Amino acid sequence: MGRNQMGTNAAIFRLSPDIFLLILNYLALHDKFLLSHTCKVFRHSTYHDWDNEISRLSFSDRVGFWAGLAYTLPDYWACPKCCKLHIINTSDVPATLNRQQLVPCQADLSRGIGTEMYSIPQYHIQFALKLSRLGKHQQYLGALMKPYTDTRISLLNPLTDSYAAEPKIIKKQFILREEWNISNNTSTTLPLFPENGTFHMPVCPHLGLTSSGLASSRMRKKWDAERLQLRHKMTELEELTLFKEMTLIEDGLAFAFRFPGNWIYNSCLRCTTDIGINVSTDKRKVTVRAWHDFGVEGSPIDTNWSVHVADPLQAWATRGSYMDYTHGSVRTLWMEGISDGTK
Template identity: 90%
Template sequence: MGHSQMDPNAAIFQLSPDIFLLILKHLALHDKFLLSHTCKAFRHSTYHDWDSEISRLSSSDRVGFWAGLAYTLPDYWACPKCCKLHLINTSDVPATLYRQQLIPCQADISRGIGTEMYSIHHHHIQFALKLSRLCKHQQYLGALMKPYTDTRISLLNPLTDSYTAEPNIITKQFILREEWNISNDTSTTLPLFPENGTFHMPVCPHLGLTSSGLASSRMRKKWDAERLQLRHKMTELEELTLFKEMTLIEDGIAFAFRFPGNWIYNSCLRCPTDIGIIVSADERKVTVRAWHNFGVEGSPMGTNWRVHVADPSQAWATLGSYMDYTHRSVRTLWMEDISDETKSKAQTGILGRKLH
């Protein structure tokens, strides 16, 4: 960014020095940095020893500084690992194999829960929001927002399972809808969730199947709850409450089998994720949907992102990141954004139930 001469008659230079300095005082550091590169007048009025100033920031604020710079730069994104701006790479999309090798410092900035071929990273979300706002790199934006589907034959024939991811930007927020389907299209009586299967469903860091069978998934989470109870000196009631929270998916699937053909809705209690579960009337197919709200543009250190990220150093249900939100709001936002025709079809014959 080069310096240029600004018109001395510009309105901002007609302000009194006190008001002008008051405005500068309330600017974020990254805004002052950008302002200092616009003209000589602003360079002098916003002078800082930038290297020294940035080095004194906390690690979180330092990442926030670079994220603030990236907000206005369509070709760059802020990396929390090396605290630098990385140049755009239009080959780097959520469905890319070996995507980590496309990042200069090979930072893993994904949710950390993906076992699917589709892995959304923080910079994917930020680029999508930014490029839709700046109307730049529209071909890359299209690639970032492209829906993804993967259908597989289970190792336990005749079961098949599929995964679909569909991103959307609604009211300047990045919303991701994921869907898992398990089906048995034959006349055999093989259960949809066999205990000896290998199917996993990482809905969010706090909800999901940890193994194919509902009973074995519950058992693993029971062990996790017991370890957390010992580590954090919980009461028996607190441990039981945590276990019920951890097994909302298992409970939801079991409840859906009691009412086939009807949607069962619930929400994660820790991150902005709404879920819907339905078992077909013939009980040969189960669908689990999740709607995630990753929020508006911001730093990878911000709550909007961190609350969706699994911590590999903790048990899967960590007592850390938590974000209060209105349950059902993400699903409602998604439904309000689709056409009336699609909405009426989606709602026909569906009974929404709240699982308690």
């Protein structure tokens, strides 16, 4: 809005110069940039050599600057790879194949799920939260928030496995619930996690099955823990603690088979992810659910997002510190959102 539209009697222009400049000094750099494009008074009051000013920022501050601009622009998202704004592409949705072809700089900003046909990049989350707040591009918002399901016949008949993902915005937070099911729909008794299978379950970057059989998955993680123990000179107790943390899913499944019909709940210690495991009373179906809290609007490199992204170059022991959050709170938030219809 220009000054002529605001009117010469606008309160902001009646302030004394000292107070006027004092207010401007409290503004973030991206706010000053946006303000400088509204009218001559603000353009002169907030004058910067913007190219030089932005180039002097640290990487995190540069990303924050572009994220601040994108906050008010419904058609753009901030890219942490090239530190620029990219325009919206409404054909880019979580179930899109070959997404990198749709991103100008081919940035891979997904959660790194390699075994599912569904993946949510950080800019999808930011778009969903922003469009929900602004009430813009509602058709694209619906496509971003559309539930996804995939059911297929296992390579080991008669087993079937399925995957489902459902995102929701609850209390201005982006929550994703994932569900994996393995079923034996015949009267034949078969192990649901056969050692010669190919089923993978990437619950989060820190937890999941690395191979179908529970024993082989535990063995592979035992080898990983032993290598990390040697590399980082851990004590035996530290190695044991690490191994127990790495195998929460395997232990949870084993416990659920001992008490079929009951839900077994746990949480990841390194990202805001809650887990639920259930084995049917006839032991012919296993359900694993994960509730992820990807946080509120913010920078693409915020911790709330980055802890959910797998980094193949990092050893397991260096994948971030323990998260300080109330375990079970993400699942509770989801249930509260379901009960009150929050979308």
